[in-house]
Amino acid sequence: MINFREYANFIWSVADLLRGDYKQAEYGKVILPFTILRRLDCVLEETKPNVLSRYESLKNSNIQNIAPILNAEAKLSFHNRSKYDFDRLIADPNNLAANLRNYVNGFSEGAREIMDYFKFEEQVNRLEEADLLFLVVKRFQEINLHPNKISSMEMGYIFEELIRKFAEISNETAGEHFTPREVIRLMVNLLFLNDRKILTQEGIVKTLYDVCAGTGGMLSVAEEYLKELNPKARLEVFGQELNPESYAICKADMLIKDQNPGNIKLGNSLSNDGLEYGKFDYCLTNPPFGVEWKKAEKVVKDEHQKKGFGGRFGAGLPRISDGSLLFLQHLVSKMKQDGEGSRIGVVFNGSPLFSGGAGSGESEIRKWIIENDLLEAIIALPDQLFYNTGISTYIWMLTNRKTKERKGKVQLINAVSFYEKMPKSLGNKRHEISPRQIDDITKIYGEFTNGDHCKIFNNEDFGYSRITIERPLRDDNGKVVTDKKGNPKADSSLRDNENVPLTEDIESYFTREVLPHAPDAWIDHSKTKVGYEINFTKYFYTYKPLRSLDEIRADIMKLEEEVYDEVANVIS
Structure with missing residues (x-):
């Protein structure tokens, strides 16, 4: 396999041309689309004459959609019907911008759409205004990305490395x-x-x-x-x-x-x-x-x-x-x-x-x-x-x-x-x-398997019943207020909630955890809801004993000595 990082670094060296006219985080806006264009140019190189010949023969035909026919000539899912390629672009530097636009517009829809979303036209204008267009196109024309030299997977590695570089300098x-x-x-x-x-x-x-x-x-x-x-x-x-x-x-x-x-x-x-x-x-x-x-x-x-x-x-x-x-x-x-x-x-x-x-x-x-x-x-x-x-x-x-x-x-x-x-x-x-x-x-x-870094749970271990615990409303004399049926009314100010694991019986939990502290409490079952959560910290928590006072005191004394020595050095 080729050294794809070496290729990526060479391609990224185009940034040397852009420095000063482009911000660092903008380099990819030029380098990525031009890399794509150059790769497509190399991929289409051998079949381009056949595509152009076929295009000439079809231009005046009544066929509504000639793209599939030209794709077949290119033996790919895309084609380019422009007479230009990178060699011909470089051969006419005085008309480079116009010819480059003609070249990009000659791609079939899928490939051309990619350039549109890169806002490639804006970059062409910007490079032309900065007198950089010829230098950039020439640099890419010198890079051989032909499939006989670089496979599709290897080209993918190169492109991914370029994307990574672009992402890393665009941290925001x-x-x-x-x-x-x-x-x-x-x-x-x-x-x-x-x-x-x-x-x-x-x-x-x-x-x-x-x-x-x-x-x-x-x-x-x-x-x-x-x-x-x-x-x-x-x-x-x-x-x-x-x-x-x-x-x-x-x-x-x-x-x-x-x-x-x-x-x-x-x-x-x-x-x-x-x-x-x-x-x-x-x-x-x-x-x-x-x-x-x-x-x-x-x-x-x-x-x-x-x-x-x-x-x-x-x-x-x-x-x-x-x-x-x-x-x-x-x-x-x-x-x-x-x-x-x-x-x-x-x-x-x-x-x-x-x-x-x-x-x-x-x-x-x-x-x-x-x-x-x-x-x-x-x-x-x-x-x-x-x-x-x-x-x-x-x-x-x-x-x-x-x-x-x-x-x-x-x-x-x-x-x-x-x-x-x-x-x-x-x-x-x-x-x-x-x-x-x-x-x-x-x-x-x-x-x-269970271990220091792994724990296995049953599905229901993450579920709980959210129960509502009511306490009776009392009048000024401390007597329980009841409804028409004689049932105690709930005091909303004393209302509380408890989460009871699904693996535990609600009544047993209530008897053990609530009634000893509030003997007059009851559960309003109509308000019970089942919830699920995954508390990672709880499941992997390990207790660390507190340090002894002697250890803490020794550290403080050591820090005081260091501070004293630093102050003494400054004064001296």
Whole structure:
């Protein structure tokens, strides 16, 4: 295999030309689309004469759509009908801008759309005004990206490395569109681990979907993993992305890797599902953390109320400030319901674990997921892994085809200590998970046994009954006030609530925990609600004894001595 990082670094050296006229965070706006153009130029090189000849013969025909015919001549899912290529562009420097526009407009719709979403026309104008256009085009013309030299997968690696570089120098937005590669690799390992026998079958074809595809990193790493496992396997990838620039990058990545770019859709998947009827073998995603869903509110609420469980959001609606659990329900709706079923890997922050009490939208969604035995495992990751946030994150693994030993069970893995400090931080990213640590976490997941970092629970262990405890209302003389039937009236100021685990009898709990302190109390069973939450801290809490006074006193004395010495040095 070629040294793809070396190629990526050489391509990124174009930034030297842009320095001063472009901000550092803007380099990718030029380098990424030009890399795509140059790759497509090289890919089309051998068949270009045939395409042009065929185009001339069809120009005056009555055929309404000649694109499929020209694609067939190009032997690809796209073509270019312009007479220009990079060599001819460079040969006419005085008309470069106009010829470059002609060249881009000569691409078939799918490829041309990618350039549109990159706002390539704006970059051409900007480069021309800065007298940089010829220099940039010439530099890319010198880069050989021909498929005889660089395979589609290798080109994918190069492009992914360029995306990573772009994301890392755009830290203010990187977290929205870019998931660290080691996190994706861990998620992919967990997603495919139990399916190795299936995935190593010759000629196997599987589908994978990312509801928040970003620049396509998850799709790329998943495809890479499967190729390593079985070179004869094929993973058909699908996705949807809201950000136009990320969408363009993702589609370009698919085009470069001989995937179908038409499988990538633009738009808000909650309000406008671009793959409405799609069902997939695997789903993998990193939705935005704690982002409100107000823009999709009307469509989501209408679907919830009118379709119920016939739609995507039947289980419930979370608070408007965090749409994480909407994405989870959306992914569940994409699961195949046949014998093979589907598997889901999704990364969340801590909020979906516990936000919302019994009866809330969040709790009802957790209840639906767990009672339907869809939740397989949750892995707590180290903090400071992501570029735009230092918060703790968790991988949720779901499936509707649990193995026999996992049925009715949920595995919790505490991997918060599985990290190495980075030599240099990237935004908020100061930690990374090493390949060895990825293997260790994957092994813990696969072994499915209780240990220091792993605990196995029954589904009902996460459920509780939220009971309402009433106390009698008393008059000024301390006498209990009753209704017409002689039943005591409740004093709302004394009302209390208790969470009783589903694994415990409510009456027994009440007798043991409440009546000894409030003998006149009773339970209003009409107000009892069942809730679900996953309290990671409680399950993995280990008591650390307090330090002795002598140890604390010794440390204080030592600090006082150090301060005294420092002051003495300053005075002297």
